[in-house]
Amino acid sequence: MAKLVDFISNVSLFKGLPEEQIEKLSRIAVLHGYKRGEGIFSDGENADGLYVLFLGRVKVFKLSSEGKEQILHIIEPGEPFGEVAVFSGNIFPAHAEAMEESKTVFFPRGAFVGLITQDPYLAMNMLAILSRRLKYFTRLVEDLSLKEVPQRFASYLLSGSDPRDKRQVHLNIAKGQLASLLGTIPETLSRILGKMVSEDFITVQGRKITVLDREALECIASGRKTLL
Amino acid sequence: MAKLVDFISNVSLFKGLPEEQIEKLSRIAVLHGYKRGEGIFSDGENADGLYVLFLGRVKVFKLSSEGKEQILHIIEPGEPFGEVAVFSGNIFPAHAEAMEESKTVFFPRGAFVGLITQDPYLAMNMLAILSRRLKYFTRLVEDLSLKEVPQRFASYLLSGSDPRDKRQVHLNIAKGQLASLLGTIPETLSRILGKMVSEDFITVQGRKITVLDREALECIASGRKTLL
DNA sequence: CGTTCTGTTGAATACCTTCAATTCGCGTGG
DNA sequence: CCACGCGAATTGAAGGTATTCAACAGAACG
Numbered sequence: 305m306a307k308l309v310d311f312i313s314n315v316s317l318f319k320g321l322p323e324e325q326i327e328k329l330s331r332i333a334v335l336h337g338y339k340r341g342e343g344i345f346s347d348g349e350n351a352d353g354l355y356v357l358f359l360g361r362v363k364v365f366k367l368s369s370e371g372k373e374q375i376l377h378i379i380e381p382g383e384p385f386g387e388v389a390v391f392s393g394n395i396f397p398a399h400a401e402a403m404e405e406s407k408t409v410f411f412p413r414g415a416f417v418g419l420i421t422q423d424p425y426l427a428m429n430m431l432a433i434l435s436r437r438l439k440y441f442t443r444l445v446e447d448l449s450l451k452e453v454p455q456r457f458a459s460y461l462l463s464g465s466d467p468r469d470k471r472q473v474h475l476n477i478a479k480g481q482l483a484s485l486l487g488t489i490p491e492t493l494s495r496i497l498g499k500m501v502s503e504d505f506i507t508v509q510g511r512k513i514t515v516l517d518r519e520a521l522e523c524i525a526s527g528r529k530t531l532l
Numbered sequence: 533m534a535k536l537v538d539f540i541s542n543v544s545l546f547k548g549l550p551e552e553q554i555e556k557l558s559r560i561a562v563l564h565g566y567k568r569g570e571g572i573f574s575d576g577e578n579a580d581g582l583y584v585l586f587l588g589r590v591k592v593f594k595l596s597s598e599g600k601e602q603i604l605h606i607i608e609p610g611e612p613f614g615e616v617a618v619f620s621g622n623i624f625p626a627h628a629e630a631m632e633e634s635k636t637v638f639f640p641r642g643a644f645v646g647l648i649t650q651d652p653y654l655a656m657n658m659l660a661i662l663s664r665r666l667k668y669f670t671r672l673v674e675d676l677s678l679k680e681v682p683q684r685f686a687s688y689l690l691s692g693s694d695p696r697d698k699r700q701v702h703l704n705i706a707k708g709q710l711a712s713l714l715g716t717i718p719e720t721l722s723r724i725l726g727k728m729v730s731e732d733f734i735t736v737q738g739r740k741i742t743v744l745d746r747e748a749l750e751c752i753a754s755g756r757k758t759l760l
Numbered sequence: 761c762g763t764t765c766t767g768t769t770g771a772a773t774a775c776c777t778t779c780a781a782t783t784c785g786c787g788t789g790g
Numbered sequence: 791c792c793a794c795g796c797g798a799a800t801t802g803a804a805g806g807t808a809t810t811c812a813a814c815a816g817a818a819c820g
Contacts, residue, residue: 366670368678369755376673388670391656392663397670420655427648427655428619434662435620441669442594442616442625445604448676449715450596452807480766487677492808494768510817527597680775708798720776722800738785 308333312409315356315382317433320425332415338402344386351389351396353412357381360406364398365484375485376444377437378403378477384433390416403477448487451527454496456486458525461506461515470518475511499531536561540637543584543610545661548653556647562638566630572614579617579624581640585609588634589705592626593712603713604672605665606631606705612661618644631705676715679755682724684714686753689734689743698746703739727759 309330312318318326335358338344344355344362362379376398379385389396390413420426447456460482466472475482483493500506505517505524515521523529537558540546546554563586566572572583572590590607604626607613617624618641648654675684688710694700703710711721728734733749735742743749751757 366674366678368674372678374673374677376670388663388666390663391659392667397667417656420659421652424649424652424655427652427659428645431619431648431655431658431662434659434666435616435618438616438662438665438669439620439625441666441673442604445602445669445672445676446594446596448673449602450594450600478766489809490767491769491810495808498768706798717777718799719778719801723776726800 308335308409311358312356315384317356317384317429318426319429321423325419325423325426328415328419329411332412334410334412336408336410338406338408340402340404342402344400344402344408345396347396347399349396351386351394351413353410354384354387354390354416355400356384356409356411358407358409361403362400362406362408363403363481364400366398372489373484374487375481377440378485387430387434403481444487452530453486453488453492454499454524454531455527456488457493457496458521460486461513462518462521462525465515471515473513473515475513479511496531503531536563536637539586540584543612545584545612545657546654547657549651553647553651553654556643557639560640560643562640564636564638566634566636568630568632570630572628572630572636573624575624575627577624579614579622579641581638582612582615582618582644583628584612584637584639586635586637589631590628590634590636591631591709592628594626600717601712602715603709605668606713615658615662631709672715680758681714681716681720682727682752682759683755684716685721685724686749688714689741690746690749690753693743699743701741701743703741707739724759731759 309326312329312333313321313323313326318329321329338360345351347366357379359381362385363375364377364379364385365373365375367373377385379400385400386396394413420430447459451459461473464473464475466474477485479493479497480490483490486493497506497508501508503520505515505520507514507516520529524531537554540557540561541549541551541554546557549557566588573579575594585607587609590613591603592605592607592613593601593603595601605613607628613628614624622641648658675687679687689701692701692703694702705713707721707725708718711718714721725734725736729736731748733743733745733752735744748757752759
């Protein structure tokens with residue numbers, strides 16, 4: 305399982321750990337594969353450890369009683385998920401589902417907690433990760449409560465631009481999923497896209513969006529301007 | 533400063549720490565008093581440590597560009613706040629303001645991080661606190677995105693009932709502030725209160741609310757029933 | 761080439777907010 | 791002790807943004 309050790313030592317959560325600890329981790333790790341659309345855990349379910357995504361993409365989300373979905377996070381390879389339950393209560397606070405063919409590494413709770421109490425590096429890494437999540441949620445709450453959908457989408461566009469060409473944004477998720485991430489529904493997002501196109505702020509071809517008027521988007525994102 | 537040592541050893545963040553560490557903490561701690569309405573830190577401001585509330589009440593909140601407020605947390609004595617900035621970035625992600633005459637204990641970042649790397653207990657306590665916050669935010673996001681205001685308020689009522697008399701709920705904050713905590717405005721909350729009264733679900737006298745029909749509130753909270 | 765999932769568009773509606781006007785509650789000072 | 795004044799809370803009418811529902815177009819996939 306050399307590959308697993310390699311992967312684990314590259315996970316930011318485990319950065320700086322001595323080889324010996326990495327070894328230990330790889331011995332308690334459990335690999336698991338999921339098909340696109342397959343659930344990994346459910347809101348309220350009993351949690352006995354944490355996951356690190358190895359391959360693929362995973363969404364962590366909440367569901368309303370009528371079935372509407374709010375995506376909390378989209379997990380990329382190397383990121384942990386389901387960590388909250390390890391340190392507080394032992395119930396997953398949301399659903400997790402594979403968005404595409406995915407592989408996860410699972411670390412049972414007890415062994416993981418044991419390691420954390422022995423290694424201050426691991427503890428600090430975990431604290432950093434939780435803090436980042438908290439900061440992200442702070443912003444999500446701000447967006448949902450204090451901003452309108454066009455503002456949220458404009459921010460998303462501006463922060464998600466291709467590092468090579470600032471004008472290009474390639475959506476890495478389906479538009480419907482983006483709507484759920486922004487706290488709205490596909491219809492609303494579609495209408496906003498339409499308006500932005502007709503105002504010549506952007507062009508859209510499938511998942512490729514080109515920013516024509518960055519200035520205007522910044523105004524919208526900051527709330528200085530509204531979309532009609 | 534015996535009083536300070538006493539206080540620190542009773543803070544849940546510091547539970548289980550050896551007396552020696554408590555001593556150290558009390559030596560690096562900085563006390564500070566705030567008047568009602570006085571700001572403690574601001575969103576985006578540089579952060580060089582974390583606070584623990586000693587006395588009074590503090591709100592942590594975000595502001596929109598038009599001045600609307602969303603309360604993220606209401607901090608009670610013994611609870612830490614401003615912790616996120618210590619472990620990720622060093623910028624406060626929200627505003628904090630004293631809701632009444634308050635006293636805080638401030639721990640400078642460097643010294644605090646030093647202690648945490650030495651004491652796995654402290655690290656685990658901090659992890660537990662951050663996880664709890666994360667879980668709380670998960671719910672806040674769910675509420676804001678997937679529920680309507682009456683649902684949120686009904687949940688708030690049901691979870692905030694007096695442990696002695698389940699039917700009694702005493703609001704410990706002004707109604708306007710409750711509105712901001714629920715992600716709405718005073719007018720809307722007032723209308724909802726009015727409707728619930730006229731439906732005989734509750735009675736209201738100032739900050740004292742009596743639950744007449746818990747069943748109905750539970751239906752509303754879970755979304756099985758709407759408020760007209 | 762058809763089936764299915766995703767995305768788009770229109771009309772009607774619902775919920776919440778905004779704005780403005782009052783009323784209520786309470787602490788302060790006369 | 792009462793009157794005043796200020797902030798908090800309530801209420802009404804009007805408006806706006808987003809959602810719902812339904813129908814359709816388009817892309818992806820086998």
